[in-house]
Amino acid sequence: MKDLILRIYDIYQFMLRFFREAFIPPYEYKEVLNQFYEVGIRSLAIITLTGFITGLVFTKQSRSSLAEFGATSWLPSLMAIAIIRALAPLVTALIIAGKVGSNIGAELGSMKVTEQIEAMEVSSTNPFKFLVVSRILATTCIVPVLASYMGFVAMMGAYLNVYRNEQTSFTSFFQQAFMKISFFDIWTLVFKSLVYGFTIGMAGSFNGYNASQGTVGVGRAANTSVVVSMFLIFVEEMIIVQVQNSFRF
Amino acid sequence: MHPGIDRGNAVVSLRSVKKAFGSLQVLKGIDLDVWKGENIVILGRSGSGKSVLIKIIAGLLKPDQGTVNVLGKEIDRLDPHELRELRTRIGFSFQSSALYDGMNVRDNLEFPLVRNKRHLSRKEIDQAIAKVLDDVGLSQTIRQMPSELSGGQKKRIGIARTLILQPEIMLYDEPTAGLDPVTSGDINDLINEVQQRYNTSAVIITHDLTCAKTTGDRVVMLSEGCFLRQGSFGDVFDSDDPRIKNFYTYNFISDS
Numbered sequence: 001m002k003d004l005i006l007r008i009y010d011i012y013q014f015m016l017r018f019f020r021e022a023f024i025p026p027y028e029y030k031e032v033l034n035q036f037y038e039v040g041i042r043s044l045a046i047i048t049l050t051g052f053i054t055g056l057v058f059t060k061q062s063r064s065s066l067a068e069f070g071a072t073s074w075l076p077s078l079m080a081i082a083i084i085r086a087l088a089p090l091v092t093a094l095i096i097a098g099k100v101g102s103n104i105g106a107e108l109g110s111m112k113v114t115e116q117i118e119a120m121e122v123s124s125t126n127p128f129k130f131l132v133v134s135r136i137l138a139t140t141c142i143v144p145v146l147a148s149y150m151g152f153v154a155m156m157g158a159y160l161n162v163y164r165n166e167q168t169s170f171t172s173f174f175q176q177a178f179m180k181i182s183f184f185d186i187w188t189l190v191f192k193s194l195v196y197g198f199t200i201g202m203a204g205s206f207n208g209y210n211a212s213q214g215t216v217g218v219g220r221a222a223n224t225s226v227v228v229s230m231f232l233i234f235v236e237e238m239i240i241v242q243v244q245n246s247f248r249f
Numbered sequence: 250m251h252p253g254i255d256r257g258n259a260v261v262s263l264r265s266v267k268k269a270f271g272s273l274q275v276l277k278g279i280d281l282d283v284w285k286g287e288n289i290v291i292l293g294r295s296g297s298g299k300s301v302l303i304k305i306i307a308g309l310l311k312p313d314q315g316t317v318n319v320l321g322k323e324i325d326r327l328d329p330h331e332l333r334e335l336r337t338r339i340g341f342s343f344q345s346s347a348l349y350d351g352m353n354v355r356d357n358l359e360f361p362l363v364r365n366k367r368h369l370s371r372k373e374i375d376q377a378i379a380k381v382l383d384d385v386g387l388s389q390t391i392r393q394m395p396s397e398l399s400g401g402q403k404k405r406i407g408i409a410r411t412l413i414l415q416p417e418i419m420l421y422d423e424p425t426a427g428l429d430p431v432t433s434g435d436i437n438d439l440i441n442e443v444q445q446r447y448n449t450s451a452v453i454i455t456h457d458l459t460c461a462k463t464t465g466d467r468v469v470m471l472s473e474g475c476f477l478r479q480g481s482f483g484d485v486f487d488s489d490d491p492r493i494k495n496f497y498t499y500n501f502i503s504d505s
Binding site: 115 | 304307309329333334336337339341343344345347348349350351360361364365410411414
């Protein structure tokens with residue numbers, strides 16, 4: 001219990017330090033851009049593929065239930081609600097937690113145990129700013145972009161299934177889809193993704209930056225980063241949906 | 250003894266330095282002066298507190314008690330900005346070399362330079378990199394990644410990365426650990442060359458007697474957190490203390 005409280009205190013201190021260092025110059029622009037590339041561009045392929053499959057399969061699975069009531073015409077609206085409100089931010093965050101979160105944990109962990117972080121410190125560079133701030137900023141800023149992109153790709157997957165079965169036109173599909181989507185839903189997607197991105201960056205950086213015990217510690221840091229960020233993402237999803245619904249009704 | 254040693258001008262001064270980790274007392278009241286231009290070797294067995302001592306000098310660890318004065322500044326009273334400024338005058342060569350895995354040799358050398366000497370032009374940066382690589386005899390490795398270098402080459406590039414800021418003090422943590430005798434000899438020669446060419450003072454942490462004999466103007470024997478004896482290499486080992494005798498004998502056996 002004492003260890004848990006100390007751990008939470010350490011995380012709190014780590015988060016405070018992030019906010020302090022993020023706004024004080026000098027800024028590591030080059031490294032932040034580099035991390036934008038690592039998190040964003042390098043995740044595009046997997047986000048495209050999983051987004052398209054999610055939209056396609058989810059539509060296919062929903063079709064039979066709606067067909068029983070002769071309500072397949074509701075598919076575009078149903079898919080838009082499911083994808084924009086829940087699937088796009090959640091699936092994107094889980095993929096990025098697995099791909100990028102583990103990478104941050106392992107990379108910073110191995111830098112810690114091989115003294116590279118201390119080497120940065122003694123060469124008068126602030127390793128926290130260079131390594132941690134840049135990575136958390138990148139995940140926080142890029143996950144909303146990727147989630148929006150995944151939303152679009154998943155809708156394309158859904159459209160493909162609807163077009164194959166009902167020959168609905170592209171314009172008609174998206175008109176029906178966005179009839180049930182409000183600006184509030186889009187805003188919530190962006191807000192959720194910001195929170196998830198920050199969580200992924202924080203979990204990966206905290207575990208990696210505080211890794212110890214050699215290669216075992218590196219593996220543990222990567223693993224803990226993924227498990228903790230996925231767990232927190234689901235908890236945050238639950239809280240945000242509750243708050244979102246209280247605003248909606 | 251190196252002729253350029255300025256006795257009376259201490260670049261590092263430790264007084265009653267103590268450090269513990271939990272219940273384990275690692276340093277039990279260390280007093281030490283490192284003179285300008287001097288290479289001082291701190292010898293000791295694994296776990297004797299050598300690496301803790303060098304990290305305290307670099308400001309990576311804070312002592313529990315005592316004062317640490319480096320280049321006229323009390324290191325534990327400096328704010329982070331002042332500490333970073335002071336560190337530009339201190340070079341630290343790590344036991345593991347600590348080269349940045351994701352960067353090639355050139356980027357490793359450029360990293361401290363562009364952050365601490367922002368006024369330098371691209372041409373001046375290229376010249377500085379070429380000079381330190383030439384000084385450590387590894388100009389041909391400029392495009393290589395750390396994973397493509399041998400253990401000895403990594404040590405040399407690690408030293409070059411510290412030399413690029415032209416430090417006044419060099420801190421070497423086990424510079425010959427894990428190297429074969431020939432490569433160790435090359436590193437020892439490089440440490441002496443650095444002292445002469447860059448006019449540095451150095452603290453060298455090692456358990457390698459050849460390294461101590463070759464590079465040290467003065468040798469200090471550390472055991473269980475205390476200094477047992479100091480002086481020239483011959484003076485230190487001309488002792489009846491069983492701990493010093495054992496250290497010498499086991500080192501001799503393991504080297505032969």
